[in-house]
Amino acid sequence: MCRIAGLVNPQNTGNESAKVKAMCDALQHGGPDDEGLYVSKDNSVIFGHRRLSIIDLSANGHQPMADSVAEVIISFNGEIYNYPELKHELKLLGAVFTNNTDTEVILQAYLHWNVSAFGRLRGMFAFALHDVKTNEVYLVRDSAGIKPLYYNIQNSQLAFASEVKAFKAAGISTQGNANWPVYLLAYGHIPEPHTTLQNVYSLPKSHYLRWQKNGSYTINAYRVNTETAPVNSKELAQEGIVQALNTAIKRQLIADAPIGVFLSGGIDSSLITLLANEQIEQLQTVSIFFNEKQYDERTYQQAVLEKISGKNYTHLVQQQEFERFFPAVLQAMDMPTTDGINSWFISKYAREAGLKTVLSGLGGDELFGGYPSFHRIKYLEYLKKLPAAALSLFSLAASAGYKKISYLANNGLNADYLALRGIFSINEIAAFTGTSSIHIKDILFADSMPDKTPYDKLKAARLEGGLYMKNQLLRDTDMMSMQHGLEVRVPFLDEDFTAFTESINPEIRFAAAPKQLLIDSFKNLLPAAVWQRKKMGFTFPLQQWMAANKDISAVENYRGALAKQKIKEFKTGKLHWSRAFALFQVQGHV
Missing domain, CATH: 3.40.50.620 (HUPs)
Structure with a gap:
């Protein structure tokens, strides 16, 4: 497992390699064992790598890595657990291996199977491939979304990294996403594909981004090769x-x-x-x-x-x-x-x-x-039969649990999710951020479509x-x-x-x-x-520990009457620590 970063079709300002190096320096904690840099002959592709050596601890695992004839270059974060089986199969097809890493198996898998190789990998991974012959670059993320991979596309340039902070460290994207406080106060996290930076997005799980030499790109899903018959016993x-x-x-x-x-x-x-x-x-x-x-x-x-x-x-x-x-x-x-x-x-x-x-x-x-939501989900079906206006009235309830029901006045899986796991209601978020409820709805649900699947487990x-x-x-x-x-x-x-x-x-x-x-x-x-x-x-025991923390529990750290009221409730045990912590990050710390 490692950390990766890179620039593709970079603008010729003379400091592109330094930018990738700056990205990798910001990611050093995730790859303390080694570092590497690859620059293509025409300077159009620059890959950086920070290594945490787990398989083949020798220098043979140094990255970015090329295949034996340097047709493909990779910067890889993760583990491929079925690499011994794939390696055996590839050897029968004539693949040549020079080390014992799972990284080299990805290279040979791509050379022999092209993009269909991605669905044959078993593991957690995020990697960048440079096909030298076609001068195309692929960003690929595992099927469960275990390993993170973020990208930024501006002015015909693709930048990617394992963490959002790398883009800011290199000056590639420094403008904050003004909507992130809304997401945090609703979800308790920043949901994909959004991040805290403008124009920096998360690559979806089970997808790959294909970047062509003319600067055009596509994002496609790949199919994981698993065949299982229905099990009814x-x-x-x-x-x-x-x-x-x-x-x-x-x-x-x-x-x-x-x-x-x-x-x-x-x-x-x-x-x-x-x-x-x-x-x-x-x-x-x-x-x-x-x-x-x-x-x-x-x-x-x-x-x-x-x-x-x-x-x-x-x-x-x-x-x-x-x-x-x-x-x-x-x-x-x-x-x-x-x-x-x-x-x-x-x-x-x-x-x-x-x-x-x-x-x-x-x-x-x-x-x-294993979660209470598997039992509670059935109640959403009955609640969704109420008119949207009636559901919106739940935002006036005193209980935080009842307030969340108001999310059901909106369409989509996200609304269902927030009704079960939301942090604050739409009206509360509007008050915290000094805007209108309509604006908050637009941020959270502008692209939501009705979901017709049953409210079952x-x-x-x-x-x-x-x-x-x-x-x-x-x-x-x-x-x-x-x-x-x-x-x-x-x-x-x-x-x-x-x-x-x-x-x-x-x-x-x-x-x-x-x-x-x-x-x-x-x-x-x-x-x-x-x-x-x-x-x-x-x-x-964060309810007690955060209440005792002088920064989180200091009412004067917060802006607005509602935020101050919530922190007072938190100090008396009437507000869950996760809500106080979300407010702290939006108002008291950031």
Whole structure:
């Protein structure tokens, strides 16, 4: 895993290479082991790279990398887990390899299969390819959107980078996106494709951008090559889940650098830990605990640790650590978010333990119905039958939960999502930002189209996986882990595992209690204490800690009567910390 950046068809001002170097310098935290620069013969393509070496730690993994005859150049961020199988297949086709990296496999896959190669990759990736013969450039992003990739197109020039801050650092795009506070106050994050900078966008997952030498470009979807028949039997579903998840974990344990697992004590991380323990000796795990008993998961962590061999690195996190490192957490955010603090801390401790890559349980809730939204989604169907005017009146409710219902007066999946997970209502955002509710609606829903799919658990899965996980959990996990030079792998999002899970009849996949199918598939492995416990997300005592933080809780840091009122409510425990944190980033900090 690494960080990448580049310029294509750059304007000849004489400092293009320096700009790419500046972008890479801003990304050094994500690639501390090595750096490289590629400049094409005609100076029209410049790729930069910062390396975090995981597979083939030798100098052979230096990037940007060319194939054996320099027909294609790549700057690659991520891991290709099925590269040994692809390498074998490509050798039979006559491909010549000069090193043991997965990077070279991408080069040969493109040379032999062109753009159809993208759908054959299993992994997490964002990369840029320069086809020297055609002088075309491709930007490619993985099917789950695990690895970030941003681009900017201005004056017939394409710029790209792994983080938004790189564009600003190089002076490529410095104008702020005036709408980002609206997005943050509505979503708690900046939803794709938007960013905090004007004309800088996120490349969609499962897509590639093709840039031609004349400066024209297209953005196309690619198809992931997974073929699964419908699964209508619980027994077959459980067998398939066991097989596919074991395969995913086996793939993702490939590394030439120290590897471990995040162990929180929840079902997903416990399961990943126990399955990984069956495949490698002396598994290393990283855990966090708190003095605040309602957040302390040591009992469940210990139930798992008693079943595995290896070393557990456990850390007590207290208010004083939060206060000490909070400025560093804010600085690590590539874009404002109400999530990621937990990922920053546990990634810090994992790296200090000597690990360079870890497995995470992220994705299990989204695939198997682990969130309250999977139950609540059915109520949206009844609410949507009300006239839009009636739905808008919910914005006047006292309860934050009822206020969110007013989002249903608008069309589209985003409105459904905000009704379930929104931070503030449209009227509140208008008051915070000093504009009108109509203007806020235009920003959030100008391009929204009605969504006619049923309000069932499949729609909840689309909302949680396609919006919450993609826009917030994956992005924040990547940013916060890479801030410490740590790679986080997510076996639940393995392409084949995801495809199999989505082929299961929804009545089986979401039957009974939340995640029951996943639990039943591994009931003989998971400790009863883990799967019988009440669900609790991997979170910190932030309600107390942020209330005690003098910057967040200082009413004088905020502008406007409503913002000051909300912070007063927060200090008395009547406002959730995520809402206060969003306001802080919009008004108190930024």
